[in-house]
């Protein structure tokens with residue numbers, strides 16, 4: 001996966017879809033919290049695959065979301081969750097890896 | 106030892122000395138364990154009061170405040186205070202009893218899905234499913250609440266887990282927090298912007314005191330001599346009488362502050378989040394400005410305004426790296442100073458009735474810099490922000506993000522527990538006070554010398570003002586002319602009270618607020634129709650402030 005950071009901070013309208021790969025630790029409420037955050041920050045879920053994985057010791061999640069706000073900001077909101085182990089965002093040909101930014105739970 | 110006893114030991118290991126709470130079935134084992142603890146528990150008279158008291162403690166001290174409630178209704182009563190803490194980034198840990206694990210999901214007595222309810226309003230929420238997880242959960246809860254951008258953390262604690270036996274002991278507290286590495290390219294870009302700017306303004310928010318960076322902030326301003334505007338939460342970052350402080354910006358801000366921001370060519374946002382009450386119409390906010398944004402939360406950078414240079418990290422460590430030579434800003438400073446003198450507050454209301462702005466200004470001149478003011482929400486809250494000259498942000502406790510009426514009295518109680526020797530004043534309105542007036546019983550029980558300064562205009566003033574200005578003065582459900590006699594109410598709680606109505610009574614009233622030993626409710630009757638001025642109408646840009654119409 002390449003680590004190219006977006007030049008434009010706001011990815012508006014031109015790319016109303018984005019894919020996220022997320023590793024999430026399996027705790028009470030983790031999935032709900034993630035889905036709730038995506039909704040509240042103004043995005044709709046288009047597609048989702050969840051696997052309970054022993055490799056990441058939690059869930060491996062692939063989602064496709066739709067929305068007109070900045071996907072990068074959403075990636076950062078997701079990275080702020082204490083149970084998120086990894087987030088990466090793919091829009092069209094570029095991708096953005098976001099370091100988890102929270103005190104781990 | 107059982108789980109409840111271990112939980113209390115873990116709280117002691119975190120340095121917790123006070124808890125505000127209310128008992129009930131599912132949390133009974135924990136209340137039993139509290140009896141053998143050094144932690145002082147304060148029984149509030151509503152769980153919302155406990156949540157706001159914990160916030161009052163956290164907001165004044167910067168330490169984590171702890172509140173506790175039982176399952177179901179006890180827990181749901183805490184939620185408003187938790188949501189409020191989330192919006193203003195206040196570190197609290199809320200512990201809620203839960204029905205036993207085998208009853209969760211069966212609609213058991215006093216069962217509510219508190220974990221689910223709390224998810225969108227907490228920084229994190231835990232359900233303790235096994236007794237041996239208590240030490241690590243408590244440790245993480247305090248770390249999450251206090252590190253990075255602070256916020257509320259919920260621990261839902263089922264009754265059977267609290268009764269289960271365990272051999273575990275508390276984890277020791279690791280106090281080392283990694284300093285932020287400062288990204289040099291972003292800093293270089295920011296310094297370049299500062300070096301070339303002709304008209305810079307610093308827009309500083311609650312992050313300054315949340316990061317315990319008031320000293321660093323003041324050093325930065327003294328070094329760069331850039332004019333400053335504050336958000337509601339940022340007030341006190343610079344002392345209220347500092348020559349470079351132009352006032353609060355935004356909807357009820359000072360015109361000088363709004364003009365400076367609208368004309369600046371560089372906006373340095375420090376621990377501020379471009380809230381709509383501060384920016385007015387976002388697309389027209391600081392329209393010519395490049396933006397340098399410093400914030401501990403990377404998700405704030407670019408959330409609402411794309412920065413020219415963004416500097417993630419703890420302001421305490423990033424801000425000192427930003428100091429740099431600026432252009433000669435004399436002309437710009439003179440322009441800002443001239444706006445400041447042009448738009449000074451006026452206190453010459455032609456009446457012998459008490460004018461709230463004048464009362465607050467006089468109070469702040471008489472009070473010392475340790476006095477803590479806890480506001481409620483409404484006109485009186487904006488008048489405090491405008492007219493009280495704060496010397497430090499931790500002196501000013503106000504519900505900004507959520508704007509919760511009823512915040513003030515319990516928050517004052519929590520602040521007074523933290524600092525028994527300081528003067529703590531809840532400035533309230535006749536609407537707000539009724540939202541948590543039961544906490545006068547808590548004030549009385551613990552002999553807390555909290556003062557309530559109640560401005561009674563017999564109306565939901567802020568809503569009346571909006572109905573007058575934006576709804577053709579059609580008054581809808583705002584009349585409170587049948588209020589109880591608040592002085593009698595206070596006295597019934599065992600709290601002394603005085604009612605005043607005329608200007609001549611003001612000096613004596615201020616004396617009593619500052620020098621009475623015990624609690625006091627100062628009931629001040631004021632005019633029903635006074636508005637908060639100036640005002641940016643909703644949806645307008647901050648250059649378009651409505652002025653107080655000249656009275657004839």
Ligand SMILES: Cc1ncc(C[n+]2csc(CCOP(=O)(O)OP(=O)(O)O)c2C)c(N)n1
Pocket residue numbers: 481482483484485486508509510511533534535536537538562564565566567568
């Ligand atoms: C819990 C809650 N309910 C409703 C509101 C909406 N609201 C904002 S200000 C206000 C009026 C406050 O009246 P009062 O406390 O008497 O203060 P005043 O504006 O008269 O100074 C209301 C109802 C709120 N902020 N919080």
